[in-house]
Amino acid sequence: MEIEKELNNLGLINFKNVYRNLSVCKLVENSILRGEGNLTLSGALNINTGKYTGRSPKDRYIVDSKEIHNDINWGDTNIAISEENFERLYARLLAYFQNKDIYVFDGFVGADKRYSMSVRFINELSSQNLFVHQLFIRPTKKQLEDFYPDFTVICAPGFKANPETDGTNSEAFVIINIERKLIIIGGTMYCGELKKSIFSVMNYFMPKYGILSMHCSANIGKENDTALFFGLSGTGKTTLSADPERRLIGDDEHGWSEDGIFNFEGGCYAKCINLSKENEPQIWNAIRFGTLIENVVIDGEGREDYADSKYTENTRAAYPIEYIPNAATEGIGSHPKTILFLTADAFGVLPPISKLSKEQAMYHFVSGYTSKIAGTERGIKEPVATFSACYGEPFMLLNPLFYAKMLGEKIEKYNVNVYLVNTGWIKGPYGVGERISLSYTRSMVRAAITGELDNAEYELHPIFNVLMPKKCSNVPEEILNQVNTWNDKQKYYDTAYKLLEKFNNNYKKFHIPEFMKEAASALR
Template sequence: MKMVEKSLTKEIHSHVNLQENLTVPQLVEQILARNEGILTATGAVRATTGAYTGRSPKDKFIVKDEISEDHIDWGTVNQDIDESSFNKLYEKMISHLKERDVLYSFKGFAGADAKYRLPIQVINEYAWHNLFSRQLFVTPTEEELSGHQAEFTVVSAPDFKADPEVDGTNSETFIIISFKKRVVLIGGTEYAGEIKKSIFSVMNYLLPRQDILSMHCSANVGQEGDVALFFGLSGTGKTTLSADPYRRLIGDDEHGWGPNGIFNIEGGCYAKCINLSEEKEPQIHKAIRFGSVLENVVLDRSSRLPDYDDTSLTENTRAAYPLDNMDNIVTPSVAGHPNTIIFLTADASGTLPPISKLTKEQAMYHFLSGYTSKLAGTERGVTEPQATFSACFGAPFLPLKPAVYAEMLGEKIDLHNSNVFLVNTGWTGGSYGTGQRMKLSYTRAMIHSALEGELNSVETVTDEIFGLNIPLQVPGVPDEVLVPKNAWEEKEAYEETAKSLAMKFHRNFEKFTEAGDDIKQAGPAYRV
């Protein structure tokens, strides 16, 4: 592992000026001097990413070799590339880097728990990508840096483009992980999120092998030390609901659950900026200051103030900043075992209960399902809400079979007596276009009651279609909202819509052939 890092660094050092672990001000100076970005009125740096304003899942590969062949869940998510093609592309990329006048290196860690963290190195062609890496991963102390030996290296060269016919890629862009060489190659894309997510994919491979559940979730801790996890796909409210003024933030996106409890995999936040306002999300708004990186955010030409409502470059505008830019955080980003686990979904059909308590088997079923609704406008070509399923709420980043993560979750729920709830932040009283979005105040009240343990022994009713246990009373929430059918005027329309969604769950779950019968039976009660 160390030989890989030394080999890379030696080759690059002999041909270019490699700037290692520059400070934030030094990197900002480099970014501005090289015209890679511009300084905003908030002190953040703004960069744009050209044609690629999001991840390129069809361009992501894992090298198939004797290390990976029998372990990876090969398919459309984890596409394979042969070792020979990777090695040739690797050499071509090194040759490209040798021609650069300067390169940037960041040495740090993935993982806040010192026992399980992964020492990493990120070598960047762009200074702003290096600043991004510094803010998103765990920055070492001077003492830690002196003895640092990277066990995984990311090499990012946006200006190096692949030739698909020669290199075995699908396009000019590529993100390739070699678990044998402990290297990630990223080329042909300026989107910085590929750097962050490639290391998350690596951790999703390495951590389960140490009996640690890696999770795509946010986490916070209460005043009494009680820990909560929030899983949810885009648009479900994960970031908003986990940023609670009465609870301290552990992290907003990636975590590990090990023998000692929860730890953040990252050292920063990569927050969506679309429609960001100081009123709605004051903590995030305040965190975007000097040293932060704004990605594809439109600025006012004269004032250079960010216009977070402008989506002319992309709807996927982002801000990268370190966790310590937030006021209410846990330092270091570690905490105990979760008392409460929240699965968030934004159901546009309006038929899922706003909150329901799950059995362990139901938790594993809904964890594997990873359901939400993709709304119109969130992606090109989406004109009406679509049911979306993403295994473990993070399918694009799972190198192993989803059942591996689900089984670990079930074991940990049993071991630590964690309570699991499914919370629908979507529609009530009708589907999208007819009903209305669940009030945020109601959702906050339900989550507060769940976190305080108030829903552990209340009277419940079982939903006839989904088989979910619905609390009949939640402080601060009208009773008629809790049971979806009661909130619909057209009961027959409700029945038809709910049954349609239930069958979508069943069809999606057919691919999980390795799931036990107890898990399969924990899905919706309605079956044709």
């Protein structure tokens, strides 16, 4: 059998059975028989990932080889590991697979066939093979006959690293070997590591073809107008891009070529903490047979309790994009007309929506600002500013300024409108003010996408130097300039300067060009 020979060439020998590109039914059946998970009342397969319920960024490494050394933005995000340590760990991983069943999924990443990459996933677990089957682009029978992988991912959650001998920080590891076109993952059952390791690889290779790789969602309207939504966790990226009046291209990862936007994936990986049918009906209805859900609390009757964060706040659902009604399953869109940077500002000082120049867009893209509440909400007084370059720093292998330069060039070339949208607090900071109404945010996003704000009258923010519209349909005028919502105006300005200082301190590490600094935050 050809697949067995190819596995042997990787060093995988003496395994039991090889299951290649099984159907969803078979993968679910095998997962249950092997005790990996159980069906819920909705028909989804629920698994518990144990100790690791999210990504482990300090356990992700890039093999430092001569071929790629000068390309990588080394540091706390892109941690180097030696070729010797990789080979030692890889040899032990191969030995671990002996006398075990192997699940193989051969598929693609990248909906534009000119730039797609063939990827082979080799899994210890049937449930994780179901995950990649649903998240990535599935091949036709003909494609499967002629398949040869550009990149291979080998994942064994049951295999653990030894930090003392393997040069890792813990038992878990995700190691990307670009020169060998190989990724190895162990010690963690969290499925997101499979998805994001490949995204990291795309962020390395796509720019070499002049394609901007982006951590964003995308949708398209009836007039063939594409919109991009950038934002970190909790900013509303998935919620706002799931618009019944527009078709979803993808919810997380895209490329921007000379011909337009294309989705990297064939599925969605949505958060489902506090999920309700009323607020997010598309995601709710997508959770059915064939969907994999992670760490969701299930009651005695098999019913999901999405409000229960017993295991983690990061509960997830993985399903193919065709589970979303009216999705753009071809995964292709036109050049974007509108880009929206989403931030949940807990300081309550950024305007609910503001228009950005090209330079400001580059600056905010590099900054990747949002804010989160430190620790638990009880007793917390100070919001914590969080900056993640390119709105996805953990997955960006190159210098963030490289991606920002590409973004600026495309904004200028295709005449794209860019807006900064604050989905966080108004009338004061967290603990004093309130979260802005989702209906208001939807109205502002709609106004930006439809072109209503193109000819609006604007005023300049005195601190952040961004343009704020004076009017927007279905949004109270007084909230469009945040200072109007604060009882203590001086406190507003004091808080705004405090946030500005955090922006300034963050961008110092990037050696950002002066023209970007001046455009983004000139003091007045």
